[in-house]
Amino acid sequence: MDLQVFKQRILPVQGRLFRLAQLFLRNREEAEDALQDVLLRLWTNRQQLDAYHSVEALAVQMTKNLCLDRLKAHNKRKVADDSALLGIATEEISPYRRVEVADSNELLKQLMDELPDQQKLVLHLRDVEEYSFDEIEQVTGLSVNNIRVILSRARQRLRDNYLKVNDYESGH
Amino acid sequence: MNQDIEQLLEKYYEGETSLQEEKQLRQFFQQENIPQHLQSHAAQFRYFASARTQHPSIAFTNQLATKLSAPEPGRVISLTTWSLRLAASVALLILGFYAGLFYTHWRTDSTGG
Incomplete structure (x- = not known):
């Protein structure tokens, strides 16, 4: 080549x-x-x-x-940094501002980051990169059935966590 | 239309939508006027859309191109370099041989006299 x-x-x-x-x-x-x-x-x-x-x-x-x-x-360092940041963030951001931030992509970026690695990967490949199940299988080595299950969990979890932060009423 | 979307959303959360159906969902949530009861789903589709537009910087791409075109250190050693190295080691060997010869000679001379 x-x-x-x-x-x-x-x-x-x-x-x-x-x-x-x-x-x-x-x-x-x-x-x-x-x-x-x-x-x-x-x-x-x-x-x-x-x-x-x-x-x-x-x-x-x-x-x-x-x-x-x-x-x-970098895990140890990262955990320390994150907790320090979060500590400040929760104290300083007003409820009004929090709603604003909550609407933004920043929040979803953070919620994505909180997903388990496998869910994060599969969800990203599918919903951002628009990979087919075959392509995801090639990357992860998971079976298509498994991929569907992981994808479903990831989508639901992302949504649930988003709703939690946004204080939506349960159900809609 | 909205009913379709609701059904698609249900399938989407089950991991059962096709790429084509997901495209439909993406297009729907791209528009401005999303019905109130579907609003809460919009954020994640917007996030995916914005994530899709991320690219490495131009500076990065240029820098990488330079690195790829640069000759690799391991491969620069050409034939001439090799023959030069060979010649140098042969010369060193001969020099060592004569030095050894000279030394033994000198020792036998000095002790023998």
């Missing part, structure tokens, strides 16, 4: 890989750093890429694994 072919096959999916990295790492710089790591690794191993059924699925898998590894490495 030469540079031309690599550019044609890999670079079009870099947006996807970036969004996935951002989903896990929640930070643009860190996401770009992870993306670069993945792309350079793919480039170094370009001779082996032809053996893969889907290079995109491989790249998505690599990105996910890299992000989870990095999160694990």
Whole structure:
């Protein structure tokens, strides 16, 4: 695989890989750093890429694994940061402001982040990247039935948590 | 229309909608006038739509292109580099041999005299 072919096959999916990295790492710089790591690794191993059924699925898998590894490495620091931030946030934001924030994408970003990794991944691939079940299967190795169950749980949980924050009446 | 959407939403939360049906839902929640009872579903569809527009920065893409075009350090070692290295080691070997020879010679000379 030469540079031309690599550019044609890999670079079009870099947006996807970036969004996935951002989903896990929640930070643009860190996401770009992870993306670069993945792309350079793919480039170094370009001779082996032809053996893969889907290079995109491989790249998505690599990105996910890299992000989870990095999160694990920074876990202690991250937990400390988050709890400090949340402590301030709940105290300082007025109920009025909270409703405003609650409407925004920021809240959903945070609620997405609170989902278990697998639910987060499957929901993102389906509802943001519009992957088919086959494509999700290639990335996760899960059966289609399993994917449906996880997807259903993730969608319901995201909605439930959103409603909780927004104080909607139960039922509608 | 709204009834369709309600049915689709139900399927959606069960994980049973097709990509085509999900597209329908996305389009519905993109519009401005969403009926009150469906409002609470809109936020997540809006979030997905905005998440979809995220891209790495231009600076990043340019920087990456430069890195990809740069020759890799491991591969720069050309034939001439290799032959030069070979020549250097042979020269070193010969030098060592003669140095050893000279030394033994000098020792036998000095102790023997």
